[in-house]
Amino acid sequence: MGCIEQMKYEVILKNTSFKECREYVKKNFKEFYQVKPGYRMFDVYLIGVPPVLIGVDGDDVIFPYTKPCYGTFLLRIRGEAEIESLRKGEVL
């Protein structure tokens, strides 16, 4: 998942759990989408427990990013193409 780490991102939650990420997205973003684990976004495959929630805020996507030793982070990254795919219900 090196690509994500080289992108400009904001960490919303760190060292958190998949459950807290899900609840945060549901509570804080009006627009969100439910995807299955393994959903491809940017060039990564999302790790998580279903339902994995991806929030949309303006041109940004908010999504969980899991690292084996550090748990799950909730990240915000600009992703207009990813938002378009989510809205169309495309599985990339």
Add this chain to the structure above:
Amino acid sequence: MSNALFLLGCPESPVQTAIALYLANKLKRDSIDVTVAGTRSAIALLKVSDPEGNYVSKTVDLDSCIENLAEKKADFDLCFVFVRNDAGISYLSTLSSISDAKLFAIVFGSDADAFASMIDFECEKIVYKTGHNPVPLKKRIDQVMAWDA
């Protein structure tokens, strides 16, 4: 020959490497080909412990492994996911979604029971609350797996 994937998590607990090598040996004796996916450190621990590949001959980067499974470029007959934290549950659940393998969760560490209770999908659970001593977990594995030996 059937095959198996081990998905290793953070190698902070010494139990993980010991159990991975033990299980790989047992599966190899049953002619099951083992591939191990994990973090760089988890793989390094295995390779240092098994320098000639007597137990584990194939290793793969964790992200590449997930990509190949998600893209249906690869799959396995058996998959053992090592779980000792929240991230382990996430990986286990992801494997349940993207792979058709018979899934085993090897759950250990101080919060083993709590993490095991989060597993609500089809999966064989092997659970023991241990972080340093692999013997109780080894015994659980022997109870669950029907070894030919």
